[in-house]
Amino acid sequence: MQPILTISGLTKTYASGLTALDHVDLSIAKGEIFALLGPNGAGKTTLISIVCGIVTPSEGSVTVAGHDIARDYRQARYRIGLVPQELSTDAFERVIDTVTFSRGLFGRRPDPAHIERILRDLSLWDKRHSKIMALSGGMKRRVLIAKALAHEPEVLFLDEPTAGVDVELRRDMWALVRRLRDQGTTIILTTHYIEEAEEMADRVGVILKGRLILVEDKATLMRKLGKRTLTVTLTEPLATVPPALAEWAPSLKNDGHELEYVFEGGHERTGIAGLLRAIGDAGIGYKDINTQQSSLEDIFVGLLHDAGNHALADAVAA
Numbered sequence: 001m002q003p004i005l006t007i008s009g010l011t012k013t014y015a016s017g018l019t020a021l022d023h024v025d026l027s028i029a030k031g032e033i034f035a036l037l038g039p040n041g042a043g044k045t046t047l048i049s050i051v052c053g054i055v056t057p058s059e060g061s062v063t064v065a066g067h068d069i070a071r072d073y074r075q076a077r078y079r080i081g082l083v084p085q086e087l088s089t090d091a092f093e094r095v096i097d098t099v100t101f102s103r104g105l106f107g108r109r110p111d112p113a114h115i116e117r118i119l120r121d122l123s124l125w126d127k128r129h130s131k132i133m134a135l136s137g138g139m140k141r142r143v144l145i146a147k148a149l150a151h152e153p154e155v156l157f158l159d160e161p162t163a164g165v166d167v168e169l170r171r172d173m174w175a176l177v178r179r180l181r182d183q184g185t186t187i188i189l190t191t192h193y194i195e196e197a198e199e200m201a202d203r204v205g206v207i208l209k210g211r212l213i214l215v216e217d218k219a220t221l222m223r224k225l226g227k228r229t230l231t232v233t234l235t236e237p238l239a240t241v242p243p244a245l246a247e248w249a250p251s252l253k254n255d256g257h258e259l260e261y262v263f264e265g266g267h268e269r270t271g272i273a274g275l276l277r278a279i280g281d282a283g284i285g286y287k288d289i290n291t292q293q294s295s296l297e298d299i300f301v302g303l304l305h306d307a308g309n310h311a312l313a314d315a316v317a318a
Helices: 044-051 073-078 095-105 112-121 137-149 167-182 194-200 218-225 243-248 272-281 296-317
Strands: 005-013 019-028 033-037 059-064 080-083 155-159 186-190 203-208 211-217 227-234 251-253 258-264 286-293
Touching (some): 005 044, 019 044, 019 203, 019 211, 033 194, 044 059, 044 155, 059 073, 073 080, 080 137, 095 137, 137 155, 167 186, 167 194, 186 194, 203 218, 227 272, 243 272, 258 272
Antiparallel strands (some): 005 019, 005 059, 203 211, 227 286, 251 258
16 A cells, blocks of 8 residues: 655755754555654654645655645645644634634635534534634644644644643543544654553654654564563562572562562563572562563653664764
């Protein structure tokens, strides 16, 4: 199946010499939820801005549903909806007017039923006649999402869509994202709430200093890089780790009441069976065992740490 979004060799270098994007390659399938993670200044918003035609790239190409954003801008942009990070709306307009106008901007015929459906999905129908200036920050962000969906885009970009909103609103937004995906909409999101990416995304990309350092299926990423922790709750506390257990390098926690062993979750041989046998052979009693999978946030922090160490080593070598 041909990807709905293809990014090839995308580079953006500003006049100041800053390279915001460095030869980024990425393909995204129709109906996929793709999470783009990275620290502030990594290049996430620049990437979105280029795909949406807001920023001109220095090199590379982008196609949306087969339409090149440079040669066939109208057709490419027609297929994209964008929810920007900044709350930029016409404060004096009514909610229903600004959403309806956004649909007309893309040449779509009026469809009051579609507009009503969006506003109801976003819990904005009761506010449809309110001026945007009278809404809360969370409600204004809902309006941005409604505007982005008004022309029924095939690809929806969400740039930090839940920043500064309450828990209830965040839950409503992600329920809407799931429904959109079920309807075939492709969704690319950036978020600082990594638990949202872990819950929602099909694939995850990590960008650092303009380079896409990793793109992986979320489940595969968790399996490959996610560590697991075995916690053994002891019957009696230990003062030190017995030499018989040194092979597994466990650590003592909770004032010696727990032995903690960290292992690679993706490996067939985890070492757990051998460790438990060694604990029994050493005469150490235990009353409970528990394993815990590392989160996507743990993996993300580890990737950034490794990438930072590599960059430091390169700088020293130079």
